[in-house]
Amino acid sequence: MTVDLERVLRDLAPRLFRYAIGRTGDAGLAEDVAQDCLTALVQRWQRHGPPESAEAFVFAIARRRAFRAAVRRRMCLPIEHLVGARHNGPDPESAAIVRDARTRALAAIRKLPARDREVLLLVVAGGLSTAQAADTLGVSPSALKVRTFRARQRLAALMENHDGNRP
Amino acid sequence: MAIDPDFDDSVRQALDPDASAVDRMVSSALERGRVVERRQRTTWRLALAAAATAGVVLTLWVLREPSSVAPSTDDLVLTRAGDVVMIQSASGETVIFGPGASADLDRRPGTGFVLAEGDTK
Numbered sequence: 001m002t003v004d005l006e007r008v009l010r011d012l013a014p015r016l017f018r019y020a021i022g023r024t025g026d027a028g029l030a031e032d033v034a035q036d037c038l039t040a041l042v043q044r045w046q047r048h049g050p051p052e053s054a055e056a057f058v059f060a061i062a063r064r065r066a067f068r069a070a071v072r073r074r075m076c077l078p079i080e081h082l083v084g085a086r087h088n089g090p091d092p093e094s095a096a097i098v099r100d101a102r103t104r105a106l107a108a109i110r111k112l113p114a115r116d117r118e119v120l121l122l123v124v125a126g127g128l129s130t131a132q133a134a135d136t137l138g139v140s141p142s143a144l145k146v147r148t149f150r151a152r153q154r155l156a157a158l159m160e161n162h163d164g165n166r167p
Numbered sequence: 168m169a170i171d172p173d174f175d176d177s178v179r180q181a182l183d184p185d186a187s188a189v190d191r192m193v194s195s196a197l198e199r200g201r202v203v204e205r206r207q208r209t210t211w212r213l214a215l216a217a218a219a220t221a222g223v224v225l226t227l228w229v230l231r232e233p234s235s236v237a238p239s240t241d242d243l244v245l246t247r248a249g250d251v252v253m254i255q256s257a258s259g260e261t262v263i264f265g266p267g268a269s270a271d272l273d274r275r276p277g278t279g280f281v282l283a284e285g286d287t288k
Contacts, residue, residue, distance in 0.1 A: 006193065013192045018182040031184070035192045035199075042200025105181035124175045125182055156174055 005045050008054050009038050015055075016062055018125035021102075022109050022117070023066035026073055033065045059126055059136055063118075108158035116151035123148050 016037050020030035037058040044051055051057040109117055122133040123144075134144040171177070184192075242257030251265035264282060 006197065009193045009196055010189065013189045014184055017184040017188065017192070018179060021182050021184075027184070027188075031188055031192060035195050038192055038196030039199045039203070042196050043203055046200060046204050101181040105178055120178075124178050127179075152174065155178070156171070 004050075005042065008050075009041070012041070012054065012058055013038060015125070015127045016058060019059070019062055019121045020066050020069070021106070022121040022125050024070045024073055025106050025110060026069075029069045029073055030066075033062060033069050036065050037061045053132065055126075055128060056132055056136060059122065059128060059132075062126075063136070104159065108155055111158050112151060112154055116147065116154055119144060119147045120151040120155060124152070 013034055016034035017030050020033035021027055024030055024033065040061050041051075041054060041058050044057065109120070112120065118137065119133065122128045122136060123130070126133075128136065130141050130144055130148070133148075134141040137144065139147075244255045246253040246255070251263060253264075254262045262282065
């Protein structure tokens with residue numbers, strides 16, 4: 001059971017992180033959110049066995065935690081500016097390109113309307129199936145497909161514009 | 168507008184955590200889950216022990232020996248005649264309450280009672 005659980009956690013960790021960083025825009029917060037969700041899954045697993053869908057279970061929690069983390073971040077941002085910018089992880093030169101790509105993607109994601117952003121983060125970043133994402137958001141699968149298509153197009157256009165505007 | 172078929176992959180790659188972050192998240196979740204589980208198990212054990220103790224105390228209290236001086240009202244007979252009240256037990260002990268003869272005139276209601284004890288058997 002432990003092996004299974006660890007395999008599931010390893011599969012979910014990057015997906016949750018991608019979703020959470022898209023929501024919060026902060027790698028440290030995203031890691032905290034992902035960790036909280038995974039801890040909740042571990043507890044659920046140990047107490048009652050694996051949930052019917054581990055993905056649905058953790059992403060339902062992730063949505064709430066990410067919302068709270070984003071609100072907290074918005075409230076703490078002025079304080080962070082006063083005491084010095086928050087440093088997220090190591091910054092060797094080799095990671096600069098990755099960070100740059102992340103910054104661009106996050107900037108584009110932030111410009112999306114909230115509904116498009118949520119769909120895109122669940123489906124593209126979180127890797128949920130159409131049915132799972134529709135269930136999580138409480139919409140029909142067909143409505144979700146339309147929304148995802150539109151969100152993808154908007155994000156692609158935003159990223160293209162961003163790249164086009166770069167010096 | 169046609170979307171690049173690798174579009175989703177490029178978004179995922181941009182947002183991906185590094186390998187060390189994944190390790191950190193997984194190991195921390197497993198560790199925290201275990202700690203919470205241990206704490207909950209301890210809480211359950213304490214709760215069970217408290218419930219068992221309460222059960223034992225309750226059982227002892229219910230099964231305790233009846234008091235040797237159990238009050239009984241069956242063998243007391245209460246008789247009242249005017250200002251005089253007589254309490255008589257089955258064993259013959261009698262207690263009489265009544266107004267004192269000398270305090271008859273200026274006695275306020277409820278005062279000036281005297282007590283007489285005796286055995287009628």
